[in-house]
Amino acid sequence: MTRSLIYSLFFHAIMILLTILSLPFMIRQPIDLPPIISVELIQISENTNIPFAPKARKVLEKVKEEEKRVVSEQAPPAAKAKEKPDRIPLPKKQDEKKEIIKKKQNPKEVEPEIRQASEFEKKEIIDANQIAALIDKAKEESAKVEKSKNKLTQSNVKNSFASGLTLSEEDALRAQIFGCWTVPLGLPYDEDLLVRVKLELKQDGTINKSEILDHERMNKPGQKFYKILAESALRAVRICQPLRVPQTGYEKWKTIQLNFDPTEMLKG
């Protein structure tokens, strides 16, 4: 009897522990995106497509001119695009990425960003005021994004920390689709223009299956524009294929969701 009870308690404890570990909300802490992340982003890759303020752009161009060698240290290895230029290389070691993700899940641990800034200071590339200017700009921009669309901001946080793509990989994919997506111009500005497309990809980046997640909206009265918008989104991914996906980690990105929303663009 006692033995059975011990077994029972032991197994229950394990079950509770496993359940806790497997529940997403238990492991994902709410994250406040530190503005300094944008500074780090610029350094990840020279080909990044994330827009930044003209003032910050000037500072960075100046930095590049003054010391190209140091910038290349911050960028991924130059040999990345030689074999397959349409692919985005993953960081060298998976272990490194896991470590970064773990750190970013805790908002208090901001050591990587601080360390990076101090490296700049040591090499006297840009002074503290320039860094501060960049950070201030980044703060302004992130505040604007949060104000304009909370949903997208949350999505960005999720993309940055919980997805299987690094920021530069995600950025490259986004830039590729930007070029393929011809936005219909007859869209109403005051309607919900979000189209969510779920894609199942093959390993070479071609599309196995595509699905509009809110397809029932297409046939609703007064939602004629949504059908045209959804079609344009599907056309974009079909024209773009093969998509620029990493060479490795297929399991992570074989299913991907693209959230098309031209609201900001149309409003100018």
Add this chain to the structure above:
Amino acid sequence: MKKIFYIFAILLFKTSIAYSLIEVDITRGNLDPLPVAISPLHVDPQSDNYQDIKTKELGELISSVVEKNFRSTGLFNPLNKDAFVQKPDIAHLKPRFEDWSLITAQALVTGKLLLKDEKLKIEFRLWDVAANKEMIALAFTTTPSNWRRVAHIISDKIYERLTGETGYFDTRIIYVSETGPKTQRVKKLAIMDQDGENTKYLTLGNELVLTPRFNPTNQLVTYLSYFRNLPRVYLLDIETGIQEVVGNFPGMTFAPRFSPDGKKIIMSFAKDGNSDIYTMNLESRLVEKLTEDSSIDTSPSYSPDGKYICFNSDRSGLQQIYTMKSDGTDVKRISFGDGLYGTPVWSPRGDLIAFTKVKGGKFYIGVMRVDGSGERLLTENFYQEAPSWSPNGRLLVFYRETKSGKNGKGFTAKLWSIDITGYNERELETETDASDPSWSSLLSK
């Protein structure tokens, strides 16, 4: 027991390490013109007079009208027909999409026509090349002389299917045709298709005519004529040619425009140096005075729902734009920028008001929201004015004059159109010099 535990534990672990769905936000796209392949319509061999060259060319002519319409929008890039691999007789059945995607076409238009027993039957299909599927298929039967209108209707249907907004190709523009030297201009009312074809003159040019405006059914036109040197607002039936004076005002009436339901005409009436805005019901002939001010109130224009009116007035000392309810109450000034504002016109969508602005000796065509915010100047020139909206509210047509030389030579007046984004500014083809354009609503609704 142990086995069950292990299996359960493995399953739980597997669940906990499953990858979350990657989401990528796409908030920008390109605004490049959409590459469209417009294949010539296949002429059915069973057509009457099939060997006749005109019949054979009809398919080519219709597709060229569609192509010209699309090119004029600035939103589409019709591809060169020389690059087409599939011939029209095969393409209209089932296109080989690989051939069309090779030439970067994203949309494809195919079709066929049959001319039999004095009837013209035209079928067309719009294909999504990337998705390998049909987007729209329609057939029209009409008299052969109407082939150009069918081409415009096809253009409208394709435009609507690809952009989500109604087209504006099956429409007409009425304007004042101008000939002769600047000091002795002969001005006639003229009407043409929006692409400059089928021009017809409605008056002889004996009297000065100004500001023609369509009514919503497009059969009536109201305009200002100096018949017997007395400027008055007239009403003209395009089909019958019958004209009549609007109202019996003891003075000058001008700046007429129809209400959205076509039942009223709103205009200005000037007497003793003061002008106010009046409406006249075309059925009951009852006249109503809407403004009561010692200033010059003119250029009234209804909102598309007929509940509001915009107009310009110098009651503040400078000519500015005002809005009021359709009964004349709740007058609000909405323009506050530098310079003078005139000729306000409410957009058919209801969201914008187009205007002419004069500032620093230059003339601008611009738009603002109905509360006066978000003013955008679309184009600047030496002299330009009188904007009129396309029926879908995407384009503005206006006229622009060039500066004449010392001897009066070099003066021209031409119609221009511009997209509300400020892009795609282009001159419209007219037989003569032209001014005061007014765009009709869609002829086929």
